[in-house]
Structure formats: structure tokens, C-alpha cells
Amino acid sequence: MTKTKILLDHGSGGKMAQDLIADLMLPGFDNPMLAKLDDGAVLELNGQRLAFSTDSYVVDPIFFPGGCIGDLAINGTVNDIAMCGARPLFLSVGLIIEEGFDQDDLKRILAAMSAAARQAGVLVVTGDTKVVPRGAADKVFINTTGIGVIPAGVAVGGDNARIGDQVIVSGTLADHGMTILSQREGLSFDSTLESDSAPLNHLVDAMLQDGRAVHVLRDPTRGGVATTLNEIAQSSTVGIRLIEDQIPVKPDVAGVCDLLGFDPLYVANEGKLLAVVAPEDAAAVLAVMQADPHGADACIIGEVIADHPGKVFMQTRIGGHRIVDMLTGEQLPRIC
Amino acid sequence: MTVEFLKAFSEPELAQQLIQQIKAKSRTPIRLMEVCGTHTVALFRSGIRSVLPETISLLSGPGCPVCVTAQQEIDAFIALARQEDVIITTFGDLIRVPGTCSSLQQQRAGGRDIRMVYATTDALAIARENPARQVVFLGVGFETTAPTVAAAVMAARAEGLKNFSVISAHKLVPPALAALIQTANIRLDGFILPGHASVIIGLNAYRPVFAEHPMAAVVTGFEPIDILQGLALLVAQIEAGEKQLANAYPRAVTAEGNQPAQKILADVFRPVDALWRGLSVIPRSGLALAEAYGEFDATRRFQIEVEDVPEPKGCACGEILTGLKTPPECALYQKKCTPAAPVGPCMVSSEGTCAAYYRYQG
Numbered sequence: 001m002t003k004t005k006i007l008l009d010h011g012s013g014g015k016m017a018q019d020l021i022a023d024l025m026l027p028g029f030d031n032p033m034l035a036k037l038d039d040g041a042v043l044e045l046n047g048q049r050l051a052f053s054t055d056s057y058v059v060d061p062i063f064f065p066g067g068c069i070g071d072l073a074i075n076g077t078v079n080d081i082a083m084c085g086a087r088p089l090f091l092s093v094g095l096i097i098e099e100g101f102d103q104d105d106l107k108r109i110l111a112a113m114s115a116a117a118r119q120a121g122v123l124v125v126t127g128d129t130k131v132v133p134r135g136a137a138d139k140v141f142i143n144t145t146g147i148g149v150i151p152a153g154v155a156v157g158g159d160n161a162r163i164g165d166q167v168i169v170s171g172t173l174a175d176h177g178m179t180i181l182s183q184r185e186g187l188s189f190d191s192t193l194e195s196d197s198a199p200l201n202h203l204v205d206a207m208l209q210d211g212r213a214v215h216v217l218r219d220p221t222r223g224g225v226a227t228t229l230n231e232i233a234q235s236s237t238v239g240i241r242l243i244e245d246q247i248p249v250k251p252d253v254a255g256v257c258d259l260l261g262f263d264p265l266y267v268a269n270e271g272k273l274l275a276v277v278a279p280e281d282a283a284a285v286l287a288v289m290q291a292d293p294h295g296a297d298a299c300i301i302g303e304v305i306a307d308h309p310g311k312v313f314m315q316t317r318i319g320g321h322r323i324v325d326m327l328t329g330e331q332l333p334r335i336c
Numbered sequence: 337m338t339v340e341f342l343k344a345f346s347e348p349e350l351a352q353q354l355i356q357q358i359k360a361k362s363r364t365p366i367r368l369m370e371v372c373g374t375h376t377v378a379l380f381r382s383g384i385r386s387v388l389p390e391t392i393s394l395l396s397g398p399g400c401p402v403c404v405t406a407q408q409e410i411d412a413f414i415a416l417a418r419q420e421d422v423i424i425t426t427f428g429d430l431i432r433v434p435g436t437c438s439s440l441q442q443q444r445a446g447g448r449d450i451r452m453v454y455a456t457t458d459a460l461a462i463a464r465e466n467p468a469r470q471v472v473f474l475g476v477g478f479e480t481t482a483p484t485v486a487a488a489v490m491a492a493r494a495e496g497l498k499n500f501s502v503i504s505a506h507k508l509v510p511p512a513l514a515a516l517i518q519t520a521n522i523r524l525d526g527f528i529l530p531g532h533a534s535v536i537i538g539l540n541a542y543r544p545v546f547a548e549h550p551m552a553a554v555v556t557g558f559e560p561i562d563i564l565q566g567l568a569l570l571v572a573q574i575e576a577g578e579k580q581l582a583n584a585y586p587r588a589v590t591a592e593g594n595q596p597a598q599k600i601l602a603d604v605f606r607p608v609d610a611l612w613r614g615l616s617v618i619p620r621s622g623l624a625l626a627e628a629y630g631e632f633d634a635t636r637r638f639q640i641e642v643e644d645v646p647e648p649k650g651c652a653c654g655e656i657l658t659g660l661k662t663p664p665e666c667a668l669y670q671k672k673c674t675p676a677a678p679v680g681p682c683m684v685s686s687e688g689t690c691a692a693y694y695r696y697q698g
Contacts, residue, residue, distance in 0.1 A: 005445040005446060006445065007441055009432075009441070009676075015675075015676055016676050019676070186426035261377075261686055261687070314383070315383075315562075316383030317348055317351070317560065317566070318348060318382055318383060318387065319351065319383070319387060319388040320382065320383020320385070320387040321383050321386050322381065322383050322385075322697075323696055323697060329432070329675070329676065332429050332431060332432070332686065333427065333454060334450070
């Protein structure tokens, strides 16, 4: 079977997306900053380290419980820069708007972007607007690009996890992905779910104070916690062991996942981060996180191990174990 | 059902007791088959496979609806998707399954209108919203989901919906069990019977099969404790030399099952011989639309011509579905056949045996 067309799976953030990047994109742009494939690139200019990141937002529906495409676009890029250990400063915004789009909806989106930028403490300093004929885009697409400064002494990177490090997640899993899914598909149990869209830069700032040894920071968006941890395990050539019992999932989110046969470990988050922290600093980092509104439910979910480099394992509730693989394509609801 | 309630069924202490009980009782090597794909996944996800004694071999049976759907049926779905002005509605898993030369996913990327739905009522809604187009629902699944398809057909008739039809590739669990027991070389000692399908058909539906072909068999739920309980019952039976049908899922499964659901199944469908991937044709193991509902049969409404095709070369899905091989014993597994580029259906569905091995065993 020939595979000459781009499938939705190629955009799912999992293995197929990785392959697409490796096969089609990296060869033409090869350079050491790109090759790291972290959430953003780290650039060095006149002795100052900068983090630089871009992301496009095409979420459907554009308004959902807990946020809209506007704040998502600001928070997403703010978070990608924060995950480089940087303080995000400036953002650009590119809008692609479908002909016929309601101006009131655009105003709502821009107001949400403005509020999100204020909350994150970043300035939108340049932008671009395009309008395309009806049908050439779906309502509105937003691209944001951001730049931030990495404070001296901070050394976070996907390849920096070390044996013995503790794996911390800043809160419950799968809130955003299941909210969007239930809204998009008009599932009737959607009333209690809410996206976790939030800027995490102030949380990261607090975590990195006092020279605490935070080795890796990642926000587990598309592909979820499982895919992000696999990427870390591969980049750092270490194993990661998760404790099933300690993985936080809200009961209603777990219920919806169970019903559709989805694993919350693979569902997108938009206001959560994973931190890999040296064991001696884990308690301090955890306490700082729990004191922040965006990290109140933070907990340790596992540790970095020497065995099985490049792989993620789970110790299950009943005392068994299994592998936690990367996501391959979109999760699809099962038949029964 | 709350998650707190579900968590109670995987309490570590109770699980440990059951594991110890199984280890203490299990003496002779036995081969058990979990018939249902949801069990296959639950056995891996919960880590149960990693804690069982070596005496117990678990084989995955033909209980993933997508996996047992024959190649010709998949090709028919794709042929339907290529018809002008047709909207295909389907449950999610089916989207990626490769037919002989395409998949629904690739047809969708090529511009065909293929929509994933979560319930057959969604498919009806799409038909109402698109009166100028034909909406076809791809009916794949067992007794668990077939009643919802039957209900949709009845609703379409009641409201005079002329642009809705169903292609029925539904399959029935009990006839497959009978076929499995009679499969040469399979050497089964017991069945872990599907919890969800049993909610509909009831314990009694299995009695004729096991009266003719006695076998230790336990209807089992899906939480780790449920599964361990089912396994403990099976081990105890087999060690005692018994061959009984038992119910370890009484909070959901009754002897009679869901009779209203059975009635609409009987009204809308009729049993027919069906081709199962890996098991060949099994008498009266499938459901076609009954004569009275023939106007809603997509195979009558559309001209679909599908050639008889061999299954992909080297693909061992058939042997895997009957427990004759495990995925690592297939030459294509992890090499030519991966979730990103599946050759056979067992690698496609999240509940397929090969996909479960790939995902959880590495």
C-alpha cells in the first residue's frame, strides 16, 4: 500500500509525526540547534542564551470549557519557551481567518489572547493577518512564535535526565484532550470537563530558583505524558519507571477515557509540565510547585532508572509491570 | 460507574491474595484463551500477564471486532466510500484498517467523506442533515454493539429516513467459540468469556455450545480484580478436572441477558454464515439485515463489487486470532508490520492482539 498522502496521524505528535520530521524536514535544515528537537531551540547570541519557539493552533472547536484558541495560542508558546528553562518575553501572532468569520468571535479570541499575554507577562510585539476564501481554512488558525531569555546557571534539556532523578508531573492528566474531544464530538457527558490551558512560566521560574537541579522540563501536549517521557528516555538514554498508583487523573476524565478506550497517558495537556529533578532537590521542587496555583496537584510519578535505556515502564497497581510505548497515531475510540 | 468504585476492583491487597491463590493452585500447564480484545488489552495494561505463574499461557482469541472483519468486507467498505455522494459513518477503529489496496483513512485523505461517530444515533443525525446524500453506517462488532445498530435501523424506518443504510458485518460470539474448540492443534483448556457481549446475550446463550463441547469457561469483567477472579476460577476448575460454565461478573451479567436488546436483534437481523478472518466461514455466526428491513441494507442499495482476495502474504493474523501463534511468532511482526504501517488488522485496532503486544511488551 503506498502512503503518499499526509494523514491526520502525521500530526498527532506521536511516532508518525516523528518519522515525518526526521524523513522530510530535518534533512533540508540540518543544524545542531534544530537537531535537539526540544520544545524550542536554544540560541546563543553575544553570551546570552535565548529560547525560540513556534507553534500553530488549529483547535476545533475554537471555544471550549476552560479556554479558547486565543489563550491556547499564547499559553502554548509561552510554555514551550518556559520548558527550555527560559523566561518568555516577546511573542508574534499570525492569524489566518476564513472569509465570513464572525467579528464578535474574533474580538473574543483577541481579548482572550490579550488577557493570557498579560497573565504570562509577555508582550505581543509583531503580527500578521491573512484572510482566505471560505473553505480554505476552518474559521481561524493562529500561529504564535516567542522568544525568551535563559537565566545563567539553568541547564534543562531533553537529553539531561540522569539515573536516580525523580519524575514530577504538575497536575492531573488528559483534561484538555478529553474536553476538546467531548466538545467536538458532542458527547453528552461533557459538562464537567474543562481544559487546563494555562501559562506555566511563573511556575517554572519558581521551580528554578535557588539553583535547584531541574534537569528536564517538558509540557506533555500532543501525544501526552507517555510520548513525552519516551522522548526524554530516548534523548537521555535512560529508562523511566512510572508508578501507576501515583498518576493523577480526575475521576470524570478517567471515566470518559475508560468509556472510549482512551489511555490518559496519551491524551494532550495544555497546562501541565513534566519535570525530571535530581533526587536531593525533588522534595523542594515539589513543595514549590504545590504552592503555585498551576501546580497544586503536583506529584512524583516515577523515577529515572539505568535499566532498559530509551524505554518507559509502568509498575501497575496490582504489582505487575508493563511497557509504556509512544503514541503511534491519533487514539481512536474503540468499537466496543 | 465512578472511578472510586472501579479502583476498588484493583485494590493491591485483594489482587495479591488472588495472585497467590492462582500460584498455589496452578500445577499443570494450561492454555487459556481470552476471547475479547478488551480483555487482551486489560491483561497487558494491568500487568496481570507479568505476575502469572509460567504454568498459565494466555492466548488471545478472535474478539476484536475489527480484527475478525474479513478483507473482502473491508474492501466493500472502501468501495462504498468511493461512491459518489455517499457519506460513510463508522466507529473509530475501522478507519485505519488496510484493505487490499487502500484504507478508509487514505480514502478520507483523498477527499472521500468518511466520518467517525460514537453512536449510531450520530449517523442518523448526519442522514437527517444531509437529505440529498446517502449515509451508510459500517456495522462491525459483536452482540455488544449490534443492538444499537438495530435500533438505528428501526428509528430510520419509523421516521421514514430514505437516505440511511447499514452494511452489516456483525459477528456472533457463541458460534465462534464452537469453531475454536473444533480447530485442530489449538489445545485449549479454558475460555475467559467476554463481559460486555455477555451482558447482552446472557450466560444461557453459551449453554448449547458447551453442552456439545464441554470446556471450562468463565464470564469475566474487565477490572484487574475481575480478571484475576476469573483466572482463579478457571485454574480451580481445570485442576479439579471440571468443565463448567461460570459467571465471575454477576454484577453485570445475568442468565437471560438483556432481553429487549435480544429482541431488537432478532427483529432487525437474521443469522447468516459469516467469513471470519482466520477462522474461515462459520455457520450462522454473522448477522445480515432481516428481509423486513432489506431496504436499509447497503449491499442492496449500492452496486458493490469486491473480488475474492487472499490475505496479505506472510500475515499470521489468522493463526494469531485462533491462538495458534503469538504475535512475535509472525515473520512480519515489528518488522514489516507496526502500528504506523499495519499489514494485518490485529496490528490496527487498539484492541488487536498484535497492537497490544507491540504496545505493552515492546
